[in-house]
Amino acid sequence: MMIWERLRSALASALTAPVFIIESDDWGPGSDEQAQALEALRQLLKGFKDQRGRRPVMTMSVILSVPDPQAIVEWGEYHAFFLDDPRYRSIVEALKAGEEEGVFALQLHGLAHFWPGNFMTAWHNDEAIKRWLIDDGWRTEKLPAWLQSRWMDAAVLPSRPLPPALIRQAVRDETVCFARCFGRAPKVAVPPTFVWDENVERAYAEAGIEVLITPGRRYPGRDQAGKLMAADRAYVNGQRLSSGLTALVRDLYFEPALGHRSEQVLGHVEGKWPRREPALLETHRFNFLNGKLASSLKALETLLEGALSHLPGLCFLSSYELATKMADLPQIPLHERVQVAWTRLRT
Ligand SMILES: [Zn+2]
DSSP: OOHHHHHHHHHSOOOSSOEEEEEEEEEOSSOTHHHHHHHHHHHHHTTOOOTTSOOOOEEEEEEOEEEOHHHHHHHSSOOEEETTSGGGHHHHHHHHHHHHTTSEEEEEEESSSSOHHHHHHHHHHOHHHHHHHHHHTTOGGGSOGGGGOOSSBOSSSSOBOOOHHHHHHHHHHHHHHHHHHHSSOOOEEOOGGGBOOHHHHHHHHHTTOOEEEESSEEBOOBOTTSOBOOOOEEOOTTEEOTTSOEEEEOOEEOOGGGTOOHHHHHHHHHHTTTTTOOEEEEEEGGGGSTTOHHHHHHHHHHHHHHHHHHSTTOEEOOHHHHHHHHTTOOOOOHHHHHHHHHHHHHO
16 A cells, blocks of 8 residues: 555544444345345344444445346347336335335445446357356356446456446436335445446436445456456545545455355454444345355354454444444544554554
């Protein structure tokens, strides 16, 4: 990390109580198995409370459409099914019920988990993508990683930025679709695979988004091999951006299906407190599907129990609440603030 980035991180907002948020991505149109997983997650989360009586919040970053295989094959052009289609009612109902109970917080992930033009070029040229569309057309997590990025023109790699007018229109379309599905506009956005640029940030802000989830870095595109290009800027928690958005940093990972053990993840969560930083844990729907639901629920339960017992005063919040409250946090005493800055500089 550059020296000035370390300094900015050292001086960023300091929490007065530990904060724990599970951030989950990729929920959207697809198999009804998701509704069952969401129902089980709601029940599990409702079994826990922090000392203020607040339940744990799992943010749900939602994809709003998936490709329509039949129409694409028939017409050779992009068509999609949207989340407000009656066939996905049980998924939408489960998401809304969890939000009403305060255990889910719905966030915008994207109208699709890719840029449709990129997808169609890949579909025309690649037999594996044609097979994916027929066999798994809603499981976007199975697409090549580079194709899962939305905010770039990847007709050829390395990718190029998308024209700002197309970005603005696409962001308007996805915020309108989100409101159609959930009866309210989105306030928090999570750019797919964390590839985005300044024009996306501005378009989000213009469309009413207030909070941007980042991994502490922005990746401007994909290189020749489809790998993430070098980050072109850094972010800290609570940072007010020139676009008007407030940034949060999600840099812990909880993917039990990939072998992340609760005890290990708990250690990372605890490591955030000496730095007076929130623990935002990234997870994905795939952990809770395909026969993995029971073991992942168990892992989440162990993690929540551990976090509550190891971190006195732990607070459950949504990412939106955290971002919008950070600027107004009570000041911690100066000597403690200096200690926190020193801890952040050293590690
Ligand atoms: Zn995603």
